[in-house]
Amino acid sequence: MPGGRLTHRDRRDIGAGLAEGLGYAEIARRIGRPTSTISREVARNGGPGGYRADHAHLATRRRARRREAIPHRDPATPPDAYGRDPDAVRDFAEQLAALMVRTGVPRMAARVLARLITDDSGSLTAADLVQRLRVSPASVSLAVRYLEGLEVIRRVREPGHRRRRYVIDDDVWLRAWMTSAQQHAMWAETAQRGVDVLDPATPAGARLAHMSQFFATLSDDMSGGSGTVEDALTVLAALRHAGTSLPVAQVATALGWPPDRVTEALSRAGPDRLTPAQLGALQGRA
Known part of the structure; x- marks a missing residue:
């Protein structure tokens, strides 16, 4: 039934549709479900590139068991202070996390970062993240450590408390961009050293010369070198x-x-x- 829970067969049909390259609307028509149900199901279970029917079914059962262990809230979730649907905000955060996973970010780190991005304050405590993501404190700790290593988030101590908050700054993307530019410059410099060692007249030396030129140009373009808007x-x-x-x-x-x-x-x-x-x-x- 359109209003009922997805069955194992429904999930297999979703997986088959994604494998065929179908859109959510077409998959929804095939199995007689709303398009929003398909988009939420895929976003919660690895995204279009990582969706696996069996894994999704098991994950749904595990989530159901966890929900049974905590008090149920009113299914009609009231809007937040800005009039937004909290369920829709949460679903978008999961879709954003799924996109990050497809680009190589570990799943839990992606979910933590997505929640920080979509929270109006831009900061959450470890307890907040454990509650909202329904995961263990250890999982949050590992994810936070990974994101701190990338300098994407930072931790601050709350005044008068030992508790710490994890913060994402508004200029994080500019800093990440500049860090990437610096990394490209390092690639260019290292490749050029290889050219000097291997001799540019050799096939390997020529290959490294092309590599050095590529990363040097990329670094210049990203950091505002010649031939950019600065000029x-x-x-x-x-x-x-x-x-x-x-x-x-x-x-x-x-x-x-x-x-x-x-x-x-x-x-x-x-x-x-x-x-x-x-x-x-x-x-x-x-």
């Missing part, structure tokens, strides 16, 4: 200071850059960044 801002600052349009060659001479670098920077600030209305307004004033 475009520098050229625009030069033109603003001059107070008039200048030939590329004159700008390049003033900045001490090759003309190609100025041309590349200007292409990043081309008219395609403006809307038709903005272009029209500017042309009308010319």
Whole structure:
């Protein structure tokens, strides 16, 4: 029945549908269930790439046994202070965690990080995480240690308490981006040392030279090196200071850059960044 619990056969049909590359809506039509039921089922059990019918069925039975051991809440969960459905927020957190797992993040670490991201405060205690994820304190501790090692979260002590909170900062993604850029630079430097050892004229040396160039370019692009938005801002600052349009060659001479670098920077600030209305307004004033 559409309103009943998923059966083992339903889950096998879901697994088969995912293997065929079907969308949630098509799978839902096949087994006569709401699409939201399929999306929640898959998100809670490894995501589209990790869903296994037998594992999902066993996991559901284990969750049911744990729920029997705690008081049941009112199935009609009231909205939170912002009028949001807490069940929908929780389901989204699990979908976000499933995406992280597909990119290589350990499952428990992904679930902890997803809960921190989707919590308005951006911080939770270990007890909060144990209660919301319904896992052991040891599981939370291992996940937190992993995330701290990546410098994605940090722990702070609550004033007047021994209790600690785990916090995710709003600039975490910028810091992660810059850390990644630094790691790419290390790859480039190490590969270049390999070129010097193996000789660039050899197949292995040439391979390492390509590797070094690739990671060096990636690091430059990510950290704001030449050929990025920083160059475009520098050229625009030069033109603003001059107070008039200048030939590329004159700008390049003033900045001490090759003309190609100025041309590349200007292409990043081309008219395609403006809307038709903005272009029209500017042309009308010319």
